[in-house]
Amino acid sequence: MEFRRITGLPPYVFTIIDGLKQEARRAGNDVIDLGFGNPDLPSPQIAVEKLAEAAMNPRNHRYSQSKGIPKLRQAAADLYLRRFGVALDPETEVVATIGAKEGYSHLCWVLLGPGDSALVPSPSYPIHLWGPLFAGASIREIPMGGAVDHGEELLDRIRHQFLYSWPRPRVIVVSFPHNPTTKCVDLPFFQGLVDFAREQEVIVVHDNAYADLGFDGWQPPSILQAEGAKECAVELYSMTKSFSMAGWRVAFMAGNPEVVGALSKLKSYLDYGTFQPIQIAATVTLNEATEYPKEINAVYQSRRDALCDGLDRIGWEMPRPGGTMFAWAPIPEPYRHMGSVEFAKKLVTEANVATSPGVGFGPGGEGNIRFALIENDQRIQQAIRGMKKALPELG
Template sequence: MSGPRFRSARLDRLGSAIFAEVAGWKREARSRGLSVINLDIGSPDQPPHELLRSALAEASLREDSYSYPGTDGTLAFRETVARWFDRRFGVRLDPTSEILSLMGTQDGLAHLPLAISNPGDAALLPDPGYPVYGAGLAVAGVEAIPLPLMAENGYLPDFEAIPQAVWDKVKFMILNYPSNPLSVTADLAFFERAVHTARRHGVLLVHDNAYSEMAFDGIRPPSVMEIPGAADIAIEFHSMSKSFHLAGTRLGFAVGNKEALSALRELKNNIDFGVFLGTQAAGIAALEMDMNSPKPIAGLYESRRDAFVGALREQGWDVLLPNATMFLWAQVPAGWSSRAFSQSLLASTGVASIPGNAFGALGEGYVRLALVESESVLLDAAQRIGGFIGSTEPVGSE
């Protein structure tokens, strides 16, 4: 017999397993007595605001919170999303047909290809881009076509450079601004071009807007839904995980095109029963708080960004200053591959990062570092990195 009996060959198409591999590197480093600084996974290190924890606790004590919640999400949650969306973006949504609750945006993004595509279809994915995009396509049997994001274009895709033959077989394209891992933003003029392009070629525009509330220097990232007519051709995903430090509760939502949301809802009706009612209560409290007495998380990460980037530059690593998200996208020193640098850095210093090529071929030559530790820990990490860069020769590239 060749190969494991109880493992699908589909798993081989899921792409990079680097997150699990880095976890193994961390275990090895700890076994040798190193103190590890976790800058690899974008998991918030702070708890949600006390108001949100109280809302979750109170709802959890209610006897009626433990029935199946329903895939749509409660009407109260969807109506609150609609009010928040109108306040934040000036866009009115129908809570009954244009909003769908999710167990985090990753849930929706991973399942979307199964709901709207057929095996043999194709989709355009950002390169570099978040790995779950490709994983969802692999499970659905959909071909992934890279959408190059280049520094010379401000890390925005060049739609005109895509051959018509590609457009002819593409069912949808995914965009992500503010971008993970690139930490760049896009303006309304770009989204106007994106909507026009999607309409011209008859493809669904899927925008991952998980970091809409995590931009710096006064930037307020827009929604694609602000473009007139966008709901005819686009859907957008939003997350409660990063903006409100509710990562462990698993809550997000999708808005926009009714047909695409209906297809995703129909799929999810067959595979889950929706988000816990207590979690939705916490989500309502978060959005209400943001509308009535905002306590934005972005300031915390902007302060960490300034401290960490400044310290890294003092150590001789001239990394770029990101204008959004909780990540730094840093070019590795000359002579290193992404993977070799990330692995050697962790083995030598205990500082964990993610190799850039985990996010696509164009991520080679970079690493992603997450701002998910206190400023004092980040400054410690910068000192360790500086000592590594100053004393270690490249071990080769791959």
């Protein structure tokens, strides 16, 4: 039988490493999982308490609103004013989504169709590539370059790819701080991108998944801070990382009112939103747990330091991430010939450390692996010791 939208899906290479991880654990090995970016930190206590309270009220068991309850959208607007200095109309410029992946995927349905194309980063978080493809569009890749090269160089590559692509892309997809490369940009980059998008009449979609995970005092900007951004841009903000609420599936899209309205209209046919007690709990969390993202950020920065300092000690050089909950590491020269999948296999079987092969993020990710900072500092130190033994040619 032929299945229309999934026929072209490649094997999910992350399952290879996951299978080896499970096999090693069944054999009694203590595998340290730095692969899947699944936050291990607890959600705010206020979120849990408010969820339990709201769930006890049977009125909250009925259908909710697909665009999100009004108080949640107002809380999202208040967050943007507080965090970024951006004023949003919660009625026309904010729509709640069932996590950022759902919002992005369905957004591609309203922006793209067969015969269209989108510019997408390479390497890329997989759904950024597959969202346009699921909508029937084609993709043109934006080479991300190094984690520390200049934003102006990336902006030049985006302009070049856009102007020399056919069909002319209808959408430019970006995400900073970037997963998997951890590349960061500043507000002048976004201003240049917005200026270009307005000039070319193209929509920019910014997945701001790591909006609150910036290290060493740096705070990631929002594209909506750029002058004129609402004319051409929308942004996805998720509570997954900032508030460690991964399983709750609460996010929202904000920005251009026409695009927000289009996604809201589609969602009105597809869903009734997240379970209302979750929306109520998320609303209270956004309003009252305003310092929680800073606490989360401090934990991830400490883990980044533990990993990067440890890798330095064993002779594995890599750029120090300026944000995200990941580290993007070039495979050390003595092992580069193996490729990212075989090297990741080596780490899980010989060092008891699970990572993500770079090729899983597209061909542009080959030659690298991604560490997820989802274990505490002590476990990361244990991982360093295991990798030192498994990689004797380092140093």
